[in-house]
Amino acid sequence: MFNVGVSQTGKVNVMTSDQGGLTNEQIADLAVDKIVSISDQAPPHVRQQANQFREHLKKVLYHYLLLARKEERGTIIQALRSSGQMETAEYIRRL
Amino acid sequence: MAIAQAMCTSFKQELLEGVHNFKLSGGDTFKLALYAEGGGGKSSTTATLGATTTAFTTTGEVASSGSYATGGGSLTRIDPTTSGTTAFTDFADLSFTTATITAMGALIYNSTDSNKAVCVLDFTSNKTSTSGTFTIQFPTADASNAIIRIA
Numbered sequence: 542m543f544n545v546g547v548s549q550t551g552k553v554n555v556m557t558s559d560q561g562g563l564t565n566e567q568i569a570d571l572a573v574d575k576i577v578s579i580s581d582q583a584p585p586h587v588r589q590q591a592n593q594f595r596e597h598l599k600k601v602l603y604h605y606l607l608l609a610r611k612e613e614r615g616t617i618i619q620a621l622r623s624s625g626q627m628e629t630a631e632y633i634r635r636l
Numbered sequence: 637m638a639i640a641q642a643m644c645t646s647f648k649q650e651l652l653e654g655v656h657n658f659k660l661s662g663g664d665t666f667k668l669a670l671y672a673e674g675g676g677g678k679s680s681t682t683a684t685l686g687a688t689t690t691a692f693t694t695t696g697e698v699a700s701s702g703s704y705a706t707g708g709g710s711l712t713r714i715d716p717t718t719s720g721t722t723a724f725t726d727f728a729d730l731s732f733t734t735a736t737i738t739a740m741g742a743l744i745y746n747s748t749d750s751n752k753a754v755c756v757l758d759f760t761s762n763k764t765s766t767s768g769t770f771t772i773q774f775p776t777a778d779a780s781n782a783i784i785r786i787a
Contacts, residue, residue, distance in 0.1 A: 558768035
């Protein structure tokens with residue numbers, strides 16, 4: 542009899558939010574989970590280093606996510622101001 | 637358990653029969669539908685999903701809300717590949733926005749081919765979004781973690 546191996550299904554990660562979209566922190570978590578995966582079988586010192594890298598990466602991503610949202614909001618506000626929708630622009634600015 | 641994570645047995649047979657095509661170019665359309673337990677589905681239905689599931693079912697599926705419509709969302713395929721002796725495929729993450737959803741699991745199925753079931757995903761606990769975003773992130777596409785693997 543030949544055993545050609547096993548077929549498996551991976552575990553998904555579900556992230557949800559209430560009354561709006563995902564936060565910067567949640568998006569940073571999603572990104573880090575996609576970039577860094579640490580094996581359960583890795584030696585402790587390797588796991589420790591990987592976890593430190595993971596935390597550092599998360600902080601960097603979080604910073605740039607904040608910046609990206611802020612910059613995009615700025616672009617939207619300017620577009621609204623240019624089309625004379627000052628009130629909406631001010632509302633978005635205050636978000 | 638009403639929803640049990642599994643690669644559907646019928647899917648394994650259908651792979652050998654050449655039914656499913658996961659290639660990015662010219663592949664089949666795969667969809668992901670969300671399901672509830674404890675009467676949380678449409679019309680107070682409860683999902684029973686596992687290895688014996690053969691096709692998409694509306695029983696226990698969550699109701700339409702926000703960008704989630706009955707039948708679920710289409711998945712973006714990523715070309716199958718190999719690492720070592722393991723072959724695997726992946727999908728892009730899927731998000732439903734401005735949605736009020738409570739789901740315990742999901743079914744990936746082939747909507748190009750009679751809604752044949754691929755695999756059941758068990759979230760292990762209820763996941764809830766309230767007028768918000770419900771995101772399903774697929775695992776890292778490698779030989780140890782990818783969503784669908786054949787070793």
